[in-house]
Amino acid sequence: MVIPSELQVVRQTALEVLDVVKHCGYDEASAFGIRLALEEALYNAIKHGNRMDPAKVVKVDVDIDRSRAVLTVTDQGEGFDPATVPDPTTDENLERPCGRGIMLMRAYMDEVHFTPPGNQVRLVKQNR
Amino acid sequence: MAERGGRLNVSVGSDGVTTVELTDKKILDEVSISAIGEQLYALVAQSASPRVVLDFTAVGHMSSSALGMLITLHKRIREKQGQLRLCGIQPGIYEIFTITRLNEIFQITPTRQEAIQSLT
Numbered sequence: 146m147v148i149p150s151e152l153q154v155v156r157q158t159a160l161e162v163l164d165v166v167k168h169c170g171y172d173e174a175s176a177f178g179i180r181l182a183l184e185e186a187l188y189n190a191i192k193h194g195n196r197m198d199p200a201k202v203v204k205v206d207v208d209i210d211r212s213r214a215v216l217t218v219t220d221q222g223e224g225f226d227p228a229t230v231p232d233p234t235t236d237e238n239l240e241r242p243c244g245r246g247i248m249l250m251r252a253y254m255d256e257v258h259f260t261p262p263g264n265q266v267r268l269v270k271q272n273r
Numbered sequence: 274m275a276e277r278g279g280r281l282n283v284s285v286g287s288d289g290v291t292t293v294e295l296t297d298k299k300i301l302d303e304v305s306i307s308a309i310g311e312q313l314y315a316l317v318a319q320s321a322s323p324r325v326v327l328d329f330t331a332v333g334h335m336s337s338s339a340l341g342m343l344i345t346l347h348k349r350i351r352e353k354q355g356q357l358r359l360c361g362i363q364p365g366i367y368e369i370f371t372i373t374r375l376n377e378i379f380q381i382t383p384t385r386q387e388a389i390q391s392l393t
Binding site: 153155174184233 | 300304335336337338340342345348369372374377
């Protein structure tokens, strides 16, 4: 699916994916984590990747079956190096108001892969 | 004294503690958090030394932007020598706080009563 660079679209997009996740038998905890990680990826794509440019879109590829969920989010930005994002859990960064999206994706998904130049992220969750 | 303001139910007890119940469709995400944050910041600005309880009982989903708002709120309250408590956080939401270590920044109680008592 392709969505516009509008924050208000994220919620509905995530809910549609959540429906598929639940239909494929993922438990509540997994579904919660998949939804949260997907929303973080979408917000990042819209805010940071596409810089809220209404002329740009975000591509969301969804491949979900009973064994695993693979979500790929691609924006039309220039990309970035995820290794340059500061660790938000260090003492000096703990009270920064932003910078936790990627960390939460990694916490709730089994795999998080950024494809160079960094404008695409692939989220993978195994169904246990 | 209590008032409903869209996404927030605000009440001020006789002890001067302001309790804010987050009610916005159980979701604190990018779309809702901006308006909620502005309401909370305005609430804090009105008080000389705010004592605020945020009740999360109705919150079933949250994004990282909500954490950013809470951090900013916490700072503003601290700057006025006030205090902030979070309460009623569901286990799934609380996990977000522990993953991000923000459970070490915020004072969180299981119930609203405990939160209010800790401020009086």
